[in-house]
Amino acid sequence: MAPVSVRDVEQAGERVSGFVVRTPVLPFLGAALAGDNQLWLKCENLQRTSSFKIRGAYNAVSGLNEAERTRGVITYSSGNHGQAVACAAHALGINAVIVMPEDAVPLKVEATRGWGAEVVFAGHTSLHRQERAMELVEEHGYAVIPPFDDRRIIAGQGTAGLELIEQLPDVQEVVVQVGGGGLISGIATAVKARRPDVRVIGVEPEGAADARDSLRNGRLTTWDRIDTVADGLRTSRIGELNFATISELVDDIVTVTDDEIIEAMALLATQARLVAEPSGAVAPAAVLFGRTGLAGNRVLAVISGGNVDPALLASSLERSSHRQVAPVHAG
Amino acid sequence: MAPVSVRDVEQAGERVSGFVVRTPVLPFLGAALAGDNQLWLKCENLQRTSSFKIRGAYNAVSGLNEAERTRGVITYSSGNHGQAVACAAHALGINAVIVMPEDAVPLKVEATRGWGAEVVFAGHTSLHRQERAMELVEEHGYAVIPPFDDRRIIAGQGTAGLELIEQLPDVQEVVVQVGGGGLISGIATAVKARRPDVRVIGVEPEGAADARDSLRNGRLTTWDRIDTVADGLRTSRIGELNFATISELVDDIVTVTDDEIIEAMALLATQARLVAEPSGAVAPAAVLFGRTGLAGNRVLAVISGGNVDPALLASSLERSSHRQVAPVHAG
Numbered sequence: 001m002a003p004v005s006v007r008d009v010e011q012a013g014e015r016v017s018g019f020v021v022r023t024p025v026l027p028f029l030g031a032a033l034a035g036d037n038q039l040w041l042k043c044e045n046l047q048r049t050s051s052f053k054i055r056g057a058y059n060a061v062s063g064l065n066e067a068e069r070t071r072g073v074i075t076y077s078s079g080n081h082g083q084a085v086a087c088a089a090h091a092l093g094i095n096a097v098i099v100m101p102e103d104a105v106p107l108k109v110e111a112t113r114g115w116g117a118e119v120v121f122a123g124h125t126s127l128h129r130q131e132r133a134m135e136l137v138e139e140h141g142y143a144v145i146p147p148f149d150d151r152r153i154i155a156g157q158g159t160a161g162l163e164l165i166e167q168l169p170d171v172q173e174v175v176v177q178v179g180g181g182g183l184i185s186g187i188a189t190a191v192k193a194r195r196p197d198v199r200v201i202g203v204e205p206e207g208a209a210d211a212r213d214s215l216r217n218g219r220l221t222t223w224d225r226i227d228t229v230a231d232g233l234r235t236s237r238i239g240e241l242n243f244a245t246i247s248e249l250v251d252d253i254v255t256v257t258d259d260e261i262i263e264a265m266a267l268l269a270t271q272a273r274l275v276a277e278p279s280g281a282v283a284p285a286a287v288l289f290g291r292t293g294l295a296g297n298r299v300l301a302v303i304s305g306g307n308v309d310p311a312l313l314a315s316s317l318e319r320s321s322h323r324q325v326a327p328v329h330a331g
Numbered sequence: 332m333a334p335v336s337v338r339d340v341e342q343a344g345e346r347v348s349g350f351v352v353r354t355p356v357l358p359f360l361g362a363a364l365a366g367d368n369q370l371w372l373k374c375e376n377l378q379r380t381s382s383f384k385i386r387g388a389y390n391a392v393s394g395l396n397e398a399e400r401t402r403g404v405i406t407y408s409s410g411n412h413g414q415a416v417a418c419a420a421h422a423l424g425i426n427a428v429i430v431m432p433e434d435a436v437p438l439k440v441e442a443t444r445g446w447g448a449e450v451v452f453a454g455h456t457s458l459h460r461q462e463r464a465m466e467l468v469e470e471h472g473y474a475v476i477p478p479f480d481d482r483r484i485i486a487g488q489g490t491a492g493l494e495l496i497e498q499l500p501d502v503q504e505v506v507v508q509v510g511g512g513g514l515i516s517g518i519a520t521a522v523k524a525r526r527p528d529v530r531v532i533g534v535e536p537e538g539a540a541d542a543r544d545s546l547r548n549g550r551l552t553t554w555d556r557i558d559t560v561a562d563g564l565r566t567s568r569i570g571e572l573n574f575a576t577i578s579e580l581v582d583d584i585v586t587v588t589d590d591e592i593i594e595a596m597a598l599l600a601t602q603a604r605l606v607a608e609p610s611g612a613v614a615p616a617a618v619l620f621g622r623t624g625l626a627g628n629r630v631l632a633v634i635s636g637g638n639v640d641p642a643l644l645a646s647s648l649e650r651s652s653h654r655q656v657a658p659v660h661a662g
Contacts, residue, residue: 024355029379045604048360269644273376273606273637306604313600314645 003245004151006193009158009186012059016159019091020055021047023160025167025300030271034290037299040171041268041284042164045276045306051232052160052183052304053084053147059156060145061088069094074142076129079232080305081147083108086117097136099129105309148180149239158186160302165194168300175292175301177282178202178211178253179233181242183304188249199294202246202253203286205230205261211238212253215246229258232279232305254292256285264288265313266320268303277308334576335482337524340489340517343390347490350422351386352378354491356498356631361602365621368630371502372599372615373495376607376637382563383491383514383635384415384478390487391476392419400425405473407460410563411636412478414439417448428467430460436640479511480570489517491633496525499631506623506632508613509533509542509584510564512573514635519580530625533577533584534617536561536592542569543584546577560589563610563636585623587616595619596644597651599634608639 023046028039044052061073072095075085082098089096096117100109101124109119122132137144146153160183164174174191176184188200204211205228213221214237222237238246246253256264261278264285268274276284283301286292292299354377359370375383392404403426406416413429420427427448431440432455440450453463468475477484491514495505505522507515519531535543536559544552545568553568569577577584587595592609595616599605607615614632617623623630 021358021360024357024377026355026377027352029352046355046357050604266641269606270641273381275600275604275606310597310601310648310651314648317641317645317648320641 001151001241003241003248004154004158004186004189006189008151008155009162009190012055012155013159013162015062016055016058016156019048019058020159022163023047025164026272028272030267033288035295037287037294037297039284039287040168040298040300041272041274042160042300042302043274044160045274045280045303049080049084049087050306051080051084052157052302053080054087055159056153056156056182057081057084057145058088058091060150060152061085061092061094063152064143068143071141071143072096073145074099074133074136075145075147076126076133077147079108080307083112083115085145086112086115089117090115097142099133099136101129148182149241151241154182154186154189154241154245156186157183158190161187161190164300165191168298170298171198171300172297173199173201173292173294173299175201175203175283175286175299177233177279177302177304178204178238179279180235181211181238181246183302184250185242185245187302188245192249199251200249201286201292202250203283203291204253204255205233205282206255206257208233208235209255210236211246212255214238214243215250215253218247229261230279230282232277233282254286256282256289256291260285260289262316262319265308266316269313269317270320274303275306275308275313276303277305278312280305332482332572334572334579335485335489335517335520337520339482339486340493340521343386343486344490344493346393347386347389347487350379350389351490353494354378356495357603359603361598364619366626368618368625368628370615370618371499371629371631372603372605373491373631373633374605375491376605376611376634380411380415380418381637382411382415383488383633384411385418386490387484387487387513388412388415388476389419389422391481391483392416392423392425394483395474399474402472402474403427404476405430405464405467406476406478407457407464408478410439411638414443414446416476417443417446420448421446428473430464430467432460479513480572482572485513485517485520485572485576487517488514489521492518492521493525495631496522499629501629502529502631503628504530504532504623504625504630506532506534506614506617506630508564508610508633508635509535509569510610511566512542512569512577514633515581516573516576518633519576523580530582531580532617532623533581534614534622535584535586536564536613537586537588539564539566540586541567542577543586545569545574546581546584549578560592561610561613563608564613585617587613587620587622591616591620593647593650596639597647600644600648601651605634606637606639606644607634608636611636
């Protein structure tokens with residue numbers, strides 16, 4: 001399968017514009033940073049559905065033909081991609097079916113139904129959900145909108161890369177979280193086409209570092225045991241299409257610990273006044289805790305989403321308020 | 332004293348640009364709103380020092396002449412204005428003295444010192460602080476940067492009004508919190524000059540509604556007992572200059588309860604992914620809970636700041652997570 005080109009991303013940009021929010025790039029002004037880097041944040045937590053996933057989902061759903069639209073769409077992600085497909089379908093007047101695990105969080109089920117989508121429950125594993133989705137496709141002819149290893153999805157996520165290069169033209173490094181790899185593949189495609197000199201760094205939780213291993217081993221590597229608080233990045237391996245793109249375009253992949261992720265969530269809330277979900281805080285965490293190995297650079301980190309359990313955010317804030325650490329102001 | 336003109340605000344805009352952040356205006360996409368209004372948020376919580384106060388403070392401090400700069404500046408606000416003056420002075424290489432109450436929150440003291448300012452403690456009331464500041468002015472010749480009833484401060488705060496009219500040209504109402512009245516005076520000056528048809532609505536906490544009474548009574552009215560969670564709006568009466576501007580330009584002033592303010596903080600965090608302090612949530616609360624009496628309008632509410640005690644934010648989130656209310660999506 002041919003890799004996604006910057007032209008694909010530009011076309012996605014035209015398709016999603018007017019619906020997808022051109023999210024702000026904000027300077028992180030709170031604290032002096034490791035290695036004297038300066039940090040900007042691309043705020044996909046302020047995106048429609050509070051996650052970048054709407055970019056790919058809307059690009060894919062809006063590209064369907066009339067016959068496909070009439071039959072409706074299906075996906076088998078219980079997380080942000082499921083909500084994004086439901087939202088995109090709702091906006092375009094298309095029926096959507098979202099297959100979720102039987103033990104799905106009630107709040108996520110309600111949020112998905114809030115977009116008018118039909119929720120179907122199936123087992124507890126992603127394999128169960130995918131099998132059930134395929135049965136329903138067989139029966140009803142739904143169009144499948146997969147979460148990441150899909151050219152339309154990658155091109156859609158890449159629109160964030162086109163925006164950020166326009167918004168921060170003198171950026172030197174772009175730091176992006178890696179789950180299935182769709183977001184970083186899209187962003188790297190856009191960024192490297194426009195500015196080959198800008199470094200693109202991936203970040204994974206220490207407990208789900210399959211993409212780092214894949215990049216370093218030079219072959220797609222699967223992790224059987226995944227353990228991280230960052231629920232959006234609990235993938236055992238990245239997509240094949242994404243692996244090809246990452247191998248070609250991404251400069252390095254680094255990791256952060258769960259403690260650093262939770263701490264970064266609290267720092268974003270108390271110093272940047274932004275609510276990030278654990279996965280969303282992963283790329284900023286790498287810069288805040290000096291994991292990218294860079295110094296004296298203008299760095300942009302993506303906050304990929306903000307769909308955090310309020311109780312988890314509250315507990316991260318309580319930890320942080322007990323420390324009573326005041327901000328340290330740079331220069 | 333002549334009122335502040337839109338030309339003063341434009342000049343302030345030139346002076347503060349490059350230092351003050353042009354904060355984003357974001358659509359509130361979370362929930363269906365009372366009266367079928369659509370809501371946008373002007374995010375001064377994402378401003379430098381996490382509050383709009385830096386606009387006026389930087390405008391005032393940067394306008395000082397060489398002799399004044401050499402002697403240094405002083406203010407007697409313990410809150411966001413104190414931090415803003417400290418930050419502006421730091422950026423301009425000027426010494427700053429901030430007079431704070433003896434029982435000031437340690438975190439605020441540290442944040443102020445983090446900008447290199449000298450903190451002087453004086454008594455427990457604002458009168459004590461003002462007296463001590465005047466003694467120090469007598470002794471050292473500091474330039475006073477007052478928190479609100481000052482033409483340079485009002486003009487600086489008004490730069491938010493110039494921005495928001497450019498950012499959301501088809502806005503129909505602008506909703507702004509009222510403490511001392513500097514923010515709404517500046518914004519009303521800018522908005523009404525550019526777009527006389529746009530309504531400007533003030534919002535106060537129910538327990539500090541002196542400006543509403545002043546507007547309705549047609550004379551400056553003082554409240555002796557102030558009681559609200561919105562610590563930034565605990566003023567007994569607005570400034571005289573501000574009263575003149577508000578009387579001329581503001582269409583109405585409405586109130587919200589403390590419960591609505593706390594609830595709005597949780598809604599902003601869980602649905603808009605933005606951290607607001609209680610005062611910052613006051614204007615959005617009025618729209619979220621239908622207090623402005625408007626229907627079917629494009630409304631912009633200002634989030635004036637984000638300097639909230641993490642423990643208070645955490646407790647508002649815990650209340651909200653126990654309710655487990657899913658968002659209701661509009662149209």
